[in-house]
Amino acid sequence: MVLRAAVIGCGKIGSEFADDPRIEGIHSHAGAYAACPETQLVAVCDSDPVKLEQCGKRWQVAARYLDPRQMFAENKTDIVSICTPDATHYDLIRAAIQTHGVRAVLAEKPLALRLDHAREVVSLAKQRGIVLAVNYIRRYADTHIWLKEKLDAGEIGKLQTIGGYYSKGILHNGTHWIDLARFFAGEVVRVWGIDTRKESNDDPTLDVILEFESGVSGHLQGCDASAFSIFEMDLIGTRGRARLLDSGYVVEIDQVAPSAYFSGYLELKRKERIERGLGSVLLNAVQDLVNCVKENRTPRCAGEDGVAALKIALAGRASAQSGRPMILSRDGWQTAS
Numbered sequence: 117m118v119l120r121a122a123v124i125g126c127g128k129i130g131s132e133f134a135d136d137p138r139i140e141g142i143h144s145h146a147g148a149y150a151a152c153p154e155t156q157l158v159a160v161c162d163s164d165p166v167k168l169e170q171c172g173k174r175w176q177v178a179a180r181y182l183d184p185r186q187m188f189a190e191n192k193t194d195i196v197s198i199c200t201p202d203a204t205h206y207d208l209i210r211a212a213i214q215t216h217g218v219r220a221v222l223a224e225k226p227l228a229l230r231l232d233h234a235r236e237v238v239s240l241a242k243q244r245g246i247v248l249a250v251n252y253i254r255r256y257a258d259t260h261i262w263l264k265e266k267l268d269a270g271e272i273g274k275l276q277t278i279g280g281y282y283s284k285g286i287l288h289n290g291t292h293w294i295d296l297a298r299f300f301a302g303e304v305v306r307v308w309g310i311d312t313r314k315e316s317n318d319d320p321t322l323d324v325i326l327e328f329e330s331g332v333s334g335h336l337q338g339c340d341a342s343a344f345s346i347f348e349m350d351l352i353g354t355r356g357r358a359r360l361l362d363s364g365y366v367v368e369i370d371q372v373a374p375s376a377y378f379s380g381y382l383e384l385k386r387k388e389r390i391e392r393g394l395g396s397v398l399l400n401a402v403q404d405l406v407n408c409v410k411e412n413r414t415p416r417c418a419g420e421d422g423v424a425a426l427k428i429a430l431a432g433r434a435s436a437q438s439g440r441p442m443i444l445s446r447d448g449w450q451t452a453s
Contacts, residue, residue, distance in 0.1 A: 119219070121158065123157065125198065143398055145199055147398065148402040152406065160179070161181040184208060194218065194219045196212040196221050199224050206227075209223050210237050220246060220248070221248050248418065253401070254394070257364060257395060258393075260360075260393070271358075272351065280337070281347070281348045282348075283346050287426070287433075290322070290324070291429050294429055298424060300349075301332050301351075302330050303329045307444065308441035309431075309436035324338075347360075356372055370385060373385040427448065428444065
């Protein structure tokens with residue numbers, strides 16, 4: 117059975133990355149639905165008529181809509197991708213979930229800008245039996261899944277600390293890093309946000325200190341997106357180190373070995389290096405979603421994961437505003453005593 121898919125938002129992640137000559141693999145929603153043998157892209161939607169026309173022609177899709185409400189009313193789809201600006205995610209995800217016949221939604225991050233809205237769409241999807249997945253792309257990278265297995269097998273020993281860098285907003289891009297840190301190290305229990313850059317917007321690029329339930333410490337440092345883009349993660353264990361560089365395209369593992377410079381000392385030596393590690397992450401995400409629909413299972417990055425990453429980021433923002441660390445709870449967060 118081939119599942120019918122629609123994409124709302126025909127910008128870069130929705131479609132245009134497929135035409136970037138420097139990008140290897142499949143990194144657009146439309147491209148993933150076109151490439152997956154178990155899906156057919158049947159409708160596209162964007163408020164920009166130029167982008168809409170370009171996307172429709174690129175993927176040979178005749179059903180093109182400026183208004184998502186008209187698309188939902190007229191076009192029967194099994195899967196809907198939400199690839200629009202952050203502030204629109206909640207309304208469009210909610211509308212997609214409430215549309216008769218929709219069986220799955222693949223949402224860009226963040227799931228919403230408010231925690232109650234994110235929880236609402238997750239609850240609504242559960243009530244209606246709809247698969248809700250969030251596109252934190254590194255969850256779908258084969259190399260990152262491989263690295264997770266290595267870490268769980270003790271490749272670098274017991275995890276001590278996680279560090280990293282990012283740019284462009286604690287919600288917009290910071291939640292990518294936060295989600296991946298949860299994937300590798302588990303739940304976060306304490307957050308301290310520091311507004312070093314003093315950006316005048318609702319999504320500041322904060323520095324964040326994290327404490328994990330396991331006792332692992334974490335520190336995420338924000339950088340100026342106007343200077344360059346960056347996404348790195350550094351995982352330090354008791355017997356080695358794993359690093360994600362170049363936005364995750366490069367994965368390195370070092371292990372403890374005798375020092376080449378001092379007798380009786382230990383240092384880290386390179387064991388493995390993998391390049392071009394992200395591959396066709398969106399094709400992996402779409403295939404995972406299809407499998408979830410057909411096998412009635414939970415996606416690799418579920419709506420609950422989107423809620424968890426958002427909660428940590430919002431707690432970090434609240435901490436930066438108050439100047440106090442925040443203790444996370446099931447319902448939200450509170451100021452540490």
